[in-house]
Amino acid sequence: MDAIVAEKITKQFKETVALKEVSFQVRAHELFGFIGPDGAGKTTLFRLIASLMLPNSGSLKVLGLDPVTEFKALRKKLGYMPGRFSLYQDLTVEENLDFYATIFGTTIEENYDLIKDIYSHIEPFKTRPAGKLSGGMKQKLALSCALIHKPELLILDEPTTGVDAVSRKEFWQMLKNLQKQGITVVVSTPYMDEAALCDRVALIQKGSLLSVDTPENIINSFKTELYGLRSVDMYNLLIQLKAYAFCENAHLFGQYIHASFKGELNRNDLLNYLKTKGIEDVEITGIKPGIEDCFMQLMVSNETLETV
Amino acid sequence: MSQERIIEVENLVKKFGNFVANDHLTFHVNKGEIFGFLGANGAGKTTAIRILCGLSAPTSGKVSVAGFDAYKQTEKIKRNIGYMSQKFSLYEDLTPFENIQFYGGIYGMSAKVIKERSEKLFKRLEFEEFKNKLIKEIPLGWRQKLAFSVAVFHQPKIVFLDEPTGGVDPITRRQFWDLIYQAANDGITVFVTTHYMDEAEYCNRASIMVDGRIADLDTPLNLIKKYNTTSMDEVFYLLARNMNKQ
CATH class of the missing domain: 3.30.70 (Alpha-Beta Plaits)
Incomplete structure (x- = not known):
């Protein structure tokens, strides 16, 4: 079964069309990336998948469930790490994690194996308020909280934005490890070079998908020398x-x-x-060519189509 | 490029309590140069930039920016520099022209000069269609290009750019660098931080900060050769990762 099936999803905010008839599939156990600049529609799409927002039209199935009518069942199986740090700043590291575990009816001990690699980096600071952590540590805590109920599908909205090149490489290694443990991982990023780390990617720009394929196939479809x-x-x-x-x-x-x-x-x-x-x-x-060359070529041909 | 030094830093130390954010930094920036100021998160870049902009006093060491002293002449420094960051630069509820009027006014420019220069600017940027819209209605890429033009509108000697291209699309990112090159050609010194390592290669010289110190500083080509690598991305990874372990 595919983890996500989207068919012609459209989302509008007043006159702004944030997503325009977007269709794609994410296969189970895949590491799938949405790659595009700010304002492309990545966050809107993730909110729709996470059942936090309703599409205007189109059909969406996440883990076989409808995020509009079956959101309760879906949220038990889904982990979501939003782009903005959204944990409780005045609770400690351990209190935040404990809070999320309790909400999902589990305990830190029960799923410790899954988060061990990530949480062990911040465990020495577990009595520190989350608001007092460095950027990299906040990110690890947010990821631990998104994983504590052992989700089947993990979606991460721009986890590496503003993160330096070294920390970005480490973070992607964590995502690879989670994939090996059977979790489907969907991640968005504005960094084109991160495409190579995904099994398949969707290039997104101005609410439309320019291409959905493996990084290799996208590069092979580059049209010119x-x-x-x-x-x-x-x-x-x-x-x-x-x-x-x-x-x-x-x-x-x-x-x-x-x-x-x-x-x-x-x-x-x-x-x-x-x-x-x-x-x-x-x-x-x-x-x-690299993915960034392809993105620019597709961007230009897409804009030419629009103006015709 | 002239070898006149527009920024001079000698043994700069900045402490917050016991924490040493800048640990004896020594470097200089030449007039008209594009200088890349690289480093991992938390390496101390922002602290150093705040000192260079006259917003924070050093704990010790000698710092001179555009010929002014960073302890006593901070107001003069502020008049002679421009600043732009990814996070905030323009007022969203004002139009481009209103933003320019505001910033130009702050720098003491006359209404007449502001009007003349902004007309030229809008024409050069091919910005006419957005002229009367609010900033929040303008696409992000355009906003960043405009923000840069506003930061150099009063013709400062140095412009500080703190991650100016984060999140913008690849074509706009390159148009942004065209603007940087133009500014440098016009004699404005550019001091820039970025997480895109391909952009590090566009700088005349770049420094890499690790744990409060400058781990190395040279032209990108020399750094790449020195560490026996093929790109600045690899140089950065090598320096930043090794230091983290120590």
Whole structure:
């Protein structure tokens, strides 16, 4: 059975369409990611899945249950970690965890195995008020609380936003471990590089899904040849590339500019053109696109469709 | 790029009680440079930025920003810098022009100059369609670009950007960096923090803070070579992770 089946879900707030006929499936035991910028509709979608909000139209099944009519049964099986820290700031670490365990009719001891790896990091501070924890520790406590009733499905709304690169890697390792223990994990993130860590991802932008597939398939469906270019003066290279008649797209990517061209690239023509602009040290290599390249290509073609 | 030093920090220490947030920081930033100030959460970046902006006094050490002393001349520092963060920058219930009037007014600019410069700015940003809307009605990506333009509207010597691109879409993120490059080309020094390690590569030089200290500082290319890695992401991971263990 699929963990989530969504068909043509639409959610509107007055005249703003937050989600526009969104359809997707999350398979059981999958690590599934929603990837997109702020305002794409990720949080709205997670609130619908968590039965905290009603869709305007479309059908949604979560763990085989309808979040509108069967929300009581669903909430027992679902763990939800919202994007904003929502625990009780003036209760201690242990009191918060105990509170959530009691609400779900269980105890910390009963499900300790599941949270051990995560909770052990903050257990030395269990008498500290939650409001006095560092960002990373708050995040671990929130995850422990979302897991204490042993949910079948865990949804996490932007757990790594504003978190540094090292802590982000650690957090994803925790999610992988939870998946190994049989929990379906659905996570949203604005960081494109985290796509590679998911089994499948949905790229989301302005309330629509641009693509739903494995990271590998998304990369393979990139439509054009992609080149990495570099020179000492990257800013000038970028400006000149954008002005080049056969350039389709040019974007900064770390040490390189990623560029695609109209038709087949004529290297000599490009090199001669750049030479006339005073750039002689340029290095050009064919490269494999990343998820971020794909996202931008899909974003542009989606916007072109909209305006037609 | 000129080698004139616009920020000079020598043995900066900042303590809160027994906790040492900044532990003998020594570095400088050149005029017109894009300087990346990287570090893990809790490494002490925000504390240092607050001192550089004249909002908090150092416990000890020498700090000079735009030629002014961070102990005694904090008001002069504030006049000569711009600041923008991801969290807050513009008033949501005002229009773009009203925000500019407000900030321009605070910096003592005349109504005439504010009007002239803002018209040019809206034209350059191709922002005309949003000019009379409230900030809260404008898409996030545009807001961030406008926030940056407001932060440099009074033509400061240095602009501090605290995670300016968090959560924005990849195309807007790159347009934002176009604005940063333009500002640097115009001679404004850019001091920027980010969690996107590809952005660390766009800086002229970058420092990596770990546990209150600067673990290393150099051009991205030199750092990548020094640690025998292929990207700033790997350099960051190596430095920040190793230090956490100590």
